[in-house]
């Protein structure tokens with residue numbers, strides 16, 4: 001079984017490497033090198049999502065869980081990825097100020113993040129940011145880079161031959177790249193470039209869904225205030241708040257235009273404060 005899975009993965013990786021894989025990132029148009037097939041990444045995302053949710057307390061049928069789902073679906077519509085099987089879950093952990101997205105559109109938001117996003121519009125930005133990581137294939141790009149660092153295809157062959165001279169870390173990275181690992185999907189931190197790119201994509205997605213993009217930089221202000229500016233997983237290795245705001249403001253005119261065309265999609269004032277720290 002294991003042998004079969006490995007040879008299938010090898011086939012996929014070889015097929016991809018012969019094609020290589022210079023892909024355009026949505027919104028920013030940056031070209032990225034990517035040698036991991038998208039189908040493999042989606043498979044990895046789905047299995048990691050399942051195993052991660054098994055260890056978390058998933059909110060079911062609550063008012064907040066419904067808001068997560070409805071805002072998530074609107075953002076997914078902006079993202080327009082027919083091959084993604086979108087899922088949006090709220091996880092009960094009031095001391096965790098975080099959200100994440102796995103390849104293929106598997107998103108989780110912790111209740112601890114709600115007082116920071118404050119409103120539906122704030123939530124739309126954070127979800128747009130997470131969705132942006134997925135649609136820009138940041139996970140696959142990162143794994144492609146890891147493979148390159150490890151000697152690329154040579155390292156992959158060592159792994160497939162079951163050679164033992166590789167370090168556990170090398171094996172973990174390769175196995176994730178080949179779709180056989182489970183945990184690496186979101187454990188490796190994103191780079192600053194990926195963070196800033198996800199911000200821009202997120203802000204454009206929120207605007208297209210009818211949410212005001214001026215809320216985007218305000219979310220990072222509140223995040224900085226809530227976390228003391230660091231030492232929380234969503235912020236570690238991330239650009240500084242000043243850097244993020246400069247980047248967002250460069251794209252603000254474009255996002256505002258898009259928002260004006262789409263603002264009727266959202267009924268009422270989406271910036272109304274829905275969540276505060278005292279509720280949790």
Ligand SMILES: [Zn+2]
Nearest residue numbers: 133190195198
């Ligand atoms: Zn991010």
